[in-house]
Amino acid sequence: MSFRARGLALGALAFLLGSDLLGVGLSGVDLSRMAHAYAQPSPLPPYAGAYQPQGVDEIGLWQMMDEDERAIAQSPLVVRDEALNAYVRQVLCDTVGQHRCNSVRIYILQVPVFNATMAPNRTMRVFTGLLLRVRNEAELGAVLAHEFGHFESRHSLNKFKAARSGTDLLAWTAVLGSLAPRYQVARTYQNLQISVLGNLFRFGRDQEREADRLGVAYLNASQLRPQAAAQVWQNLMQEIDASALHRGLKKPRFDTIAFTASHPPEAERAGYLAELADPDGLRRDDGAQRYRATLAPWLGTFLDDQIKLNDFGASEYLIQSLAQEGWTAQLWHYRGELYRMRGNPRDLVNAAQFYGEAVALDAQMADAHRGLGLSLLKTGQPGAGQEALRQYLALKPDAPDARLIGMMIPNQGPGQ
Template identity: 30%
Template sequence: MKLRCVLVLLGLLQLVGCAVNPATGRSDFVMMSEAQELELGRRYNQQILKQYPRYPDEQLQAYVQQVGERVARHSHRSQLNYQFTVVDSPDINAFAVPGGYIYIHRGLLAYLNSEAELAAVLGHEVGHVTARHSVQQQSQSSAWNILGQAVAIGTGIGAAGDLANVLGGAFVRGYGRDMELEADGLGAQYLARSGYDPQAMIEVVKVLKAQEDFARDQAAQRGQSSPPSGYHGVFDTHPDNDRRLRQVLGPARALATGQQEVNRETFLKRLDGLPFGDSAATGVRRGQRFYHGELGITLGFPDGWSLINRADALIGHSVDQQAFIAMTLEGNPRGLSARQLLRQRVGGQPLAAERELRQAGLSGYSAIIPGSAPRRVAALLHGERAYLFVAAVRGSASLESQDARFLEVIGSFRPITAAERRLAEPLRLDIVTVKQGQTMAELARRSKLPGDAEASLRLLNNFYPVGEPRPGDRVKVVH
């Protein structure tokens, strides 16, 4: 009887979960109507825009929306109201959520080389939407959860449900090579139908493959292992030689119109002056220090620590990722003291090792929240704003082993000086014309790029690892 119950539940899942995919014509397993998909997308969009700030250049936003709409009009779900957003992040990434909400990071824009390549990235993400890849993932994940519950009910063993959830999470983690290839093929078709050169899809994959090669080479120079693959990291071979990639892009060539636009110069003009790396609005990381001109603050982190600059928090962590400290910002409309504010934020939790902070003319308060997972907390007041710190360790390390470093970070917080204002200004792209005899090495010497400037500049201009521009070429430099 218990086994029959499980089989009935699985049968019901199959009956209600099959729908014809609008892009591929396949019968896919989904547990969500289009109306539910659109509502889910609206909710996700609200959450995403809180985490990823919108890049404050409405002309660039309008340009990206225009290019995206041109591609989406020729998609299998052209009736959707697509929204294309540039997020103010230096990451090399783009993504889509259900319902036609598509995001491209400012950092990825810097590495593209034409309007056709921008259209290829947006077309790829439109392909994920039209093929309902995220909906399929959501449905498969829900199905595994229901299966786990069914097994638990049918057997009376709750652990079976946990096992099913683990298996389900592994099954749907990431889009995977097949879905990425499918999105490439669909995106290339949309490119061709909208008058762009579908070859741009392969050019984008080359750009992203070069990112992986660069990251691997830089890691090897530092004696570190290769970092994980980033956005679109699904190609083991060079894109030109990837058989499956060329197979899925093949049908797009037959759809190409006589136009096949690339629009390199138009695109490069849009990039001129674009912040490279951090922006002034989000604050700028320079070495181990962080500067924010608008907020008028700076602070530092221990040597070797990494800094993650998010919209909702600035996070520093040790090399082994066992020690973390996060700083958040909030208003203080009631004019509470640092001690009152800190006690309010920790609620009724007890505090130990409490101390007043006096640094650079600022008042603050710090303490430890004791317990099995103790945390160092602090509040610093600067004008009408309050800066809250939370620090902790994980694994077998003790708070005491890292507390001196946590206090060092908190103690480094101070107002920015007039001389440091320029350090809060971001690096920016500058589009220049190559002169006779100019090389990438010479252009790199004039650049403000940190580290291996020549390799970084080659990567930025699609010359990595070797290659030279010709006289008259328009290239990107960083000043």
């Protein structure tokens, strides 16, 4: 591969990998000072209308993203629910303004991670893991506005150009370093490579900060509560902390930046976003009730996807967070699923209790009877467990596992 081709390929890769919200979390940095330095109002850029790509680089990047969009549009991961798509679009429009969002094409992807991206050709991808984690329209709007800020600032094009120039320079320094007659000369080239890499990562972090400032500026100008932007990062830090605790890992540091981090640390972002939020917007509506009502038909699917990630701490944190508005049969059921899937003896006892709470709230929830029955069987309570499984089959006789479950119940053969 030529140096130019390598630069183009790595530039494209840098865009694809670097447009997400999450970064990896330089020691000794005074984050309070840094957060205050970035907590300066970012005026909204004048709306440029239906922007068209300019120059060879940008046209080529748009063409690449157009091809990618064609593939995404046919992907089975795309959630095609009309109501959910219309709602997410409306939240974007309510945040950045109708004129700005009109030509944005949104794809909701059933991927259970916290993320959203926006490509330079106005396609936005929203992951269902994000929808599960935000609690209201204001928090969702903060994330969508951040991604729109990347687009309106042309960050993807600038990142593409920087990555291409940087990787070209890295390739040449590698060649010249290998030809160096003395160690000190080779060391100079190695130091140059480290400097180039550091500038590339810093470039990405600065773009993230700019997109953060733009995102909260959109919220300040909207009717949604701008303080939600900082809350997103507070919630995420708590989830990461809960995940690490249950894995027995060292407590995460949210105030440090790794050399290869493409994003600012979470604590820094939460700090300057809180400072940037208009204090007069604190009492604005955050759309929490509307958000819960819209998400309700999909909540079970999103929770099921989350549990399958096998991240017990994060899943438990998310379920507990959702339950702050009150425990429902659905939340009790999925908490039971979480514990039963981990499968320790004490987990199965807890799972049976949680399924029991679900059945008490909704006796018609067939899957809760199933989970209850399986948990009771594994904890040495065959009579109660078989009765719960009979209830499951009575409520869901055409269940795909009906024959298998029937074999667990005496005097009830397959198909009975």
